[in-house]
Amino acid sequence: MALDAENARYDAEQKEQQCQVGSAWIEKDLVFTNAQGYFYSASTLRKVFRRFLVSIGLPHMRFHDLRHSEAIILLAMNVRPKVVQEILGHSQITMTLDVYSHALPSMQEEVTKHWDSEFGKLPVKKWLFLPPCFNGLVRAQLRNVGRTIRP
Secondary structure, three states, rough: OOHHHHHHHHHHHHHHHHHHHHHHHHOOOOOOOOOOOOOOOOHHHHHHHHHHHHHOHHHHOOOHHHHHHHHHHHHHOOOOHHHHHHHHHOHHHHHHHHHHHHHHHHHHHHHHHHHHHOOOOOOOOOOOOOOOOOOHHHHHHHOOOOOOOOO
């Protein structure tokens, strides 16, 4: 996998930096480090990230926005929410679902397609009663396929 090779190369560069600095290196097991192995200051990270975005032609965003982008992209790729939760380090799946499930209208469109393909095959009944917990989306979908719903 290309990412594994890139990670190995970066690890080798970081170990070389550690050797050059010697005993001044502060081991914190970090991915992004300054020349001594410690945290980048927030202002330095912002400056470097801003320059990087400009260099590749992307609009301004916060560094933390990458985390949100990753989650949304993974969900759009149909990665299971439990896996996304683990990647993001959320302690509860509800956190992941509360923050990210609303961000993808395409997920709702996918549900609609599956709903239509599954229930469109069933014989149509004149009256279909839905429990109150069903929202307007389901009722609208049923109306769209020609079913009548009694209030």
